[in-house]
Amino acid sequence: MKFKVKDMDIATGGILIVILNHNDATKLDLHSGDRILVKAKKSSITCILDISESDVAVPEGKIGLFEEVLDRLGIHEGNLVEVSFTGKPESVKHIREKLHGKRLSYKQLYHIIDDITHDRLTDIEKTYFVAAGFSNGWNIEEIVDMTQAMVETGTKMKFKGIVLDKHCIGGVPGNRTTMVVIPIIAAAGFVIPKTSSRAITSPAGTADTMECLAKVELPQEKIKEIVKKTGACIVHGGSMNLAPADDKIIDVENPLSIDAEGQLLASVMAKKYSVGANHVLIDIPMGKSTKANTWDKAKRLRKLFEKIGKRLDMNVKVIITDGTHPIGNGVGPVLEAEDVMAVLRNEILAPSDLRKKALYMAGILFEMTGKCKKGKGYQMATEILDNGRAYKKMLDIIKEQGKQPMPKLGEEKYYVKAKKFGHVTEINNEIIAKVARIAGAPTDKGAGLYLNKKPHDVVKKGELLYTIYAESKFKLDLAVNFIKKNSGFVIK
C-alpha cells in the first residue's frame, strides 16, 4: 500500500518512527509499535509505527515521517512510499529468553547490541533488556561477549605496541586526575589515547574541563594524528562512535537510575578495548555517594574488572580510592582546569591531593608496562612532573588539539563561611556537586565553586569555607538559596 509523505518537522534523535492514520493502520492490521518496512524509490528502512488518532496530524492516505527517516530515505513532503509489515527482529526473542533467565550466547548478544546500535529496538524493548540483565544477572562470559559485541558494532582505533589507558567510575567532584596523568605518561614516551565523557549529572566531566583549554571534538583521523605526534590525546569520546550501543543503553538506565553492574563493566571495558588499550588502570572511588559505596561492592567490582580484563587479553589493574570528599579545590570546568594547570606548573598553591593521586596513578601505570621497576613508578612520575616535562607535554597536546582561550571565571561570587569553630569532618560530595550545578556548571564553564578548606582542617567561626562562582546573578541566588539548608560542610 502506498502513502503520501507528510514531513512532521520533528527530530526524535534516535529511533526511526513513522505515523499512520488510525484508519489506515486498522485496514492493514498494523498496531502501534509494529515494525514496518518503508520503501522509497532508492532505498528502504525498517521503522517503528506510531498511530495517529487525530485526522489532523496524519490524515488517511498519508504517512507522517520524522527528520531521521526523511534523511535516510532521501525523500520529501509529498513523495510516495510503500509500507509493509515486517516482524520483530530476532533480538527481541533473545531479550525474552534473558527475561526468562536463559544465558545468552555471543551470537545472541551480538544481535541485540547490533540492533540497539542501529536503532532497531524500541525503548520498551531496550528496557526489558536492561531489566532482564539486572534481575537475572550477567555471568562473566556474557559480560565479555557483550563487551566484544559493543566494540565490534562500533569504530575501533589501533596503535602499535604498549597502549595505556585509565578510567574512573566517578562520583567525586573535582577528581580531574586524567588531565595530570595523561601528560606524565605521554612525556615518558608511552602511548595513551584518552577519550573522556561530558558531565551528565556531575558539575564537570573531563571533556568539559579539557574544553576550557583545547578543542575536544575532533575527527577520528585527526585524533590518530595527534596521538602519533604527541603520544596522547584528551578528547570527547561521545562523537567518536566507540561502542555506540553503550550510550543508547545508558539512555534507558537513566530514568530509573539503574546501575546495572554487568552493563557498567561492559561499558567501561568496551570503551577501553575500542581504543586498543592493553594496559588499563581503573579507579574505583569508595564513599557513600559513589557507585561502590561499601568495601564489599568495591572489592567485587575490582575482581570482576580484573577477570574481564584477563578474558580480553588486557592487563587491568584496579585501585580502590578514597571517594568520601572532593579532590582538588575547584569544582566546575574552569576552576578544575585551573587546578590541573596549577599542578602541572608545580605551583605552590596547587591542590596537593590532586597532585598526589595523579602521581600515584601514573606510577602504577608505569609499573604495569614492565618498563619501570616495581615500587619505582611514583618516583618516575614525580620526576617527570617536577622537571616540567609533563607541563610541556600538556602544552603540546593542547596545541595539537587546537588551543582555546580559557573562559572567564564567573563574576558573580558568594562566600560561604563557617558558622562555628571546629574541625571539618565531612564535605558532602552530593551537596557540593549540586551547588556547582545550580550555579551553572558545566554549561556555564566559569561557574562552580572553590574549596578553601578540606577535611581535617580547623576553621574559626566566620572563616571562609568555599566561594561560589556564577555567570549570572539569577543562578548565584538559586545556589545561595539551596545551601541555606545544607552547605555540604560538617564542622565538629
Add this chain to the structure above:
Amino acid sequence: MKFKVKDMDIATGGILIVILNHNDATKLDLHSGDRILVKAKKSSITCILDISESDVAVPEGKIGLFEEVLDRLGIHEGNLVEVSFTGKPESVKHIREKLHGKRLSYKQLYHIIDDITHDRLTDIEKTYFVAAGFSNGWNIEEIVDMTQAMVETGTKMKFKGIVLDKHCIGGVPGNRTTMVVIPIIAAAGFVIPKTSSRAITSPAGTADTMECLAKVELPQEKIKEIVKKTGACIVHGGSMNLAPADDKIIDVENPLSIDAEGQLLASVMAKKYSVGANHVLIDIPMGKSTKANTWDKAKRLRKLFEKIGKRLDMNVKVIITDGTHPIGNGVGPVLEAEDVMAVLRNEILAPSDLRKKALYMAGILFEMTGKCKKGKGYQMATEILDNGRAYKKMLDIIKEQGKQPMPKLGEEKYYVKAKKFGHVTEINNEIIAKVARIAGAPTDKGAGLYLNKKPHDVVKKGELLYTIYAESKFKLDLAVNFIKKNSGFVIK
C-alpha cells in the same frame, strides 16, 4: 521561565509530552524524560519532557505541546505557560525497589497503579515495573493489593444480591460461550453484567461478535439500566474505565509478548471486581497454543485464581477445559455470531461442542449460587436453552442494547479440501486464527472461516475441510497463499 505555546498538532494517545528546544533545556538543566510542571493561567499539569534538537520543530523560547496537554490546560497556540522542574513521582522509587527484589505494600502498589492510570509514568518506567514483577514474581498479597488498587483507580459498578460473571483466558478460536451462557443465566433471573474485550491478536473477541447483533459501546448509565431491566448485558469493557491501569500495563507487555502471571491474575480479577461480581467462573483452556499449555501451569493458575478470589471475598471456580482445537464451526465475527444464534435457536445444525460447553458452564454457575442443587445445574441450563427462554432473553438484551443489522458474510470464498483419506487428528488453533485474520477478521466482520470438519471426523480425499470467507479478493488471495504451507488440519 515562560514559554510561548506551539501546537504540535499531534495526539499521542496517552502520556503527556512537551517539547523544548535543546538550548532552552540546557539553560534550565533539564533532560529528556524529566518531569516538568507546566503552568497555564487556570491550571497546571505534570508532563514529561522531550527535547528538540532541531530549531525548526521547536525554536528557542517556544514549547511544543501535544493535543492532550493543550486540552487539559485549555490553552492554544501562542499562549504563555510557565515551566519548572518537578521530581520523579514516588512510584518510580517503588518500581526500583521491586526491581531490587523488595515486596511492595498496598500503599506502594496503589501509588504505582494510580500513576499508571493517570499517565504519570513513561513507557520505560512502566516496562521496568512489568519486568521487575516478571523476574522477581508477585506473591498472593501483592496480587490482591494490585487488583484492589486497579479497581480503586477506576470506575466501579454495583448491583444488589447475587452477581455472576464468567471469564475465559483465551487462545481458542470460535470459543464464544459467553453469548450463550449469559442469556441462559439471565433467563433464570440472575444478574450477570458481562463486559468483554475486542480481539487484539485473535480473529474475534466477544465484543466484536456481539457487535454483529447489537451495539456494544454504551454509556455506563445505560448499561446499568439494561442490566436492571434484563438482568444482563454483553458490552465492550474497553471504554468503561473499569480498572483502566490494566490496559496501560498490557500496552507495555505486548511488545515482548510478556505473559506475566501476576499481571494476568490481577487483570482478570480487577475487571470482575469492578462490576461487583461475587460468583465468578473462570475457564482455562489448555492446549499447546493457549496460555496454560501444560497441566501443571493450568493447575497452578487455578489455585492462584481461587486463592485471590477468597481474599477478595469472591466465590471463584476455575475449570480447565480442552483448548487443543477451535470450538464451534465459525471463526470470525459474523460466523461466530451465527453459531451462537443457531445454538440459542436450538437449530439442528448448531455446533454441538459450543452448545455443550456453554451448558456445562451455565450449570456450574447455577450451582455456585446455591439456588440450584449440586449436580442439577446442567439440567437446569438445558431446560432454559431448550424451551427457548434463553433465546428470548438474548433478543431482549439485543433490543435493549440497540439491535444492529447482521453484517453480510464475505462474498469471496475459497474451499479448502482434504488432500488424502484419513482421520482429522488435529486442527491447529494458531493457523486457523491466522487464516481468519489474514482474510480480514475482525475488522472485516464478514471475514473468517467455517469449519466443515472437526477433530476425530473421517474425511475422504477431496472432501471439504473448511471454507474461507473474505470481503475482498485481495485478502482472500493472501489467506489462500498463507495456507499453501499449512492448512491447519492434520489428517492421519
